[in-house]
Amino acid sequence: MEVCVSIKIYNTLTRKKEEFQPIKKGEVGMYVCGPTVYDVPHIGHARSAYAFDVVRRYFIYRGYKVKFVRNVTDVDDKIINKAKEEFKGEDLNGAIKKVSDKYLKVYHEYMKKLGIMSPDREPKATEYIEKMIDFIKILIEREVAYASGGDVYFEVRKVNGYGKLSNQSFEMLESGARIVSGENKKDQLDFALWKSAKEGESSWQSPWGNGRPGWHIECSVMSSDILGGEFDIHGGGIDLVFPHHENEVAQSEGAGNKFARYWIHNGLLTINKEKMAKSLGNFITMEEVLKKYSPDALKLLFLKTHYAHPVDFSWERMEEAKKAVERFKILFDKIGRLKAEGSRLKADFMEPRDLNLEPDINSFRVKFESAMDDDFNTAEALAALFDLVTYINKQAPGSSYAKDILIELGKVFGLFEHKAEGIDSSKKAEIENLINLRNAARKNKDFKEADRIRDKLSDIGIAIEDQKGETTWRLK
Ligand SMILES: [Zn+2]
Incomplete structure (x- = not known):
């Protein structure tokens, strides 16, 4: 498909909204930092995954061919600690694999439940050790890295522009940096590319002795291996800008790659305006939310906030989102009902083309698209969908x-994919029962009772209309 649209993206690197220009016409290469698999996914994971799922889906909607890569960090201190704890006394290497396999499976399960598209490629760090070693060798050859006491460090002051992604000067960086005992670096700002093995840890052979890679190197290596030395979009949570993404830039440019053109960062998630942390006792897992609410309700809560801003989660906001989802459900149900039963109202049978409403209806699509073209403004695009429902x-x-x-646009948000069509039958039965009771009251000229029932329907969010002897209902 010919792509001739203008999508503007806020680029963390330039701190400006820029028009998206793909490297290859009609194609988008996208790399997003994925999970470190050592625990069950929480709703912060859901927010980040969903933010990039929507970006990806919108490019697809706009006719782009998207190659989406999301990595898995399956070796790391947190995984090692969990392995020691969960599989005490077992061989550590085997235990590490058990931990990462187990939690990756759970992560996949919940991404599927939420309706997040699977990545086109999902490289694991442990599958890339050889290539990471080769990449580190190049950095040493290019004299931007040095081996020291079994470790290898990246020499930050050897590259131009270090600090440009996180917008920090060397003075600012120095004030936050420190040397941890046991590190053999020349400068406090240098960071590890390779760490020598500690007793009992899983390790790989390298020219610098047994050890394992630092965390940052995997993303530079995997992204360039799959998407090339220069690619379109790199994404992740805003908490990754420094040091992780800053170091990815340094490593990649240090190796002679141009690296990512656009950097997109999603805002974090708070619980009742507070940071979510296990230590604060406000940690909410995806399991907890999806046990009580539909994936669409959680998605609606996220969509109301721009991806770059912090989103606040509360159970009250989930209740609101649930009600909002019902507006769609009731409409779909009503359309199905009118079609199935046949209606005496002529307008119900007529398609908008016949009624001359097509331009009106298409104007909602235009609103939706211009909101999304403007740095994926989901809150405004969602408002256009609700305006369409009202219309x-x-x-x-x-x-x-x-x-x-409505369904086509909803697909950009991954909505209506979970059998959302039709409100749940108990609520529908309740509404129809009340309408029948009201009609009976009117027949008996008990208008007081009829009004009471109308008010009751109104209280549960239902508006009714009497036209030509027929009562129809909709969500207010
Ligand atoms: Zn990364």
Whole structure:
């Protein structure tokens, strides 16, 4: 498909909103830092994964061919500690593999439940050790890295522009840096590319002795191996800008690569305006949320906040999101019902083309697209979807044309994929029962009772209309 759209992206690197220009016409190469697999996924993981899922889906909607890469960090201090704890007394290497396999499986399970598209490639750090060693050798050859006492360090002052991604001067960096005892670096700002093995840890052979890679090197190596030395978009949580992404830039440019053109960072997640942390006792897992709420409800909560801003989670906000999801459900249900039962209202049968509503309906698509073109403004795009719902309810309640557009746009947000069509049957039965009771009251000229029932419906968020002897309902 010919791509001739203009998508603007806020680029962390330039601190500006820029028009997206792909390296290869019609294609997007995207690398997002994935999970370190040592625990069950929490809702912060869900937020980050969903933010980039929406970016990816929108490029696809706009006709781009997207290659999406998300890595898995399967060797790291946290995994090693968990292995010692969960598989006490067992061979440590085997235990590390057990921990990472177990938690990667759980991560996949919940990404699937939430409806996040699988990455096109999902490289694991442990599969890339050889290539990381080769990359480190290049950095030493190019004299931006040095071996020291079994470790290898990147020499930060040897490259131009260190600090440009996180917008920090050397003075600022120095004030935050320190040398941990046991490190053999020349300068406090240098960071480890390779760490010599500690007693009992899993390690790999290298020209510098047994050891394992530092964390930052894997992303420089895996991204360039799969997407090339220069690629379009690199994403991750805002907490990764420094040091992780700054160091990725240094390593990649140090090796002679141009690296990522656009850097996208998602804001973090707070719980009732507080940081989420196990130590604060406010840690919420994906399991907890998805046990009580549909994936669409959680997605709606996220969509209301721009991806770059912090999103606040609370159970009250989940309740609101659940109600908002019902507005879609009720509409879909109503369209299905009107079609199945047949309606005496002529407008219900007519498609918008016949009613001349097509330009109106398409204007909601235009609003949706211009919001998304503007640095993926999901809050505004979502508002356009709800405006479309209101419009359909009022102007074309039985229109499958309008419904198809709603579903097509909803797909950009991964919505309506979980059998969302049709509100749950108990609520539907409750509404219809109340309408029947009200109609009976009106027949008996008990208008007081009829009004009471109308108020009751209103209290549960349902508006009713009487037209030509027929009562129809919609969510307010
Ligand atoms: Zn990374």
